[in-house]
Amino acid sequence: MQVQLVRAWPERHEAVVVDVAAAADIAAALAAAGWQLDAEFVALAVFGQAATPATRLHPGDRIELLRPLQIDPKQARRLRAQRGKPR
8 A cells, every 4th residue: 555754844844655555554654754853853644643653554644743832822823912002
């Protein structure tokens, strides 16, 4: 079966389609692509849903390698709100 792996940086992205066995998991797809989790990509998702290397795959799945957050989303929202207020 074919699955797609996607990883992105601020100014670019990379996507690759790999063939894996019917009962494959994310770890097998990462190995087929020659990719791995490291300090830059710390989490996985399948179509935006959190996953682990042991997550079983289905034909056509999109595996996303996720980078760590640079700022807490709540804090980012507070900062945007403060910038919008007149002083």
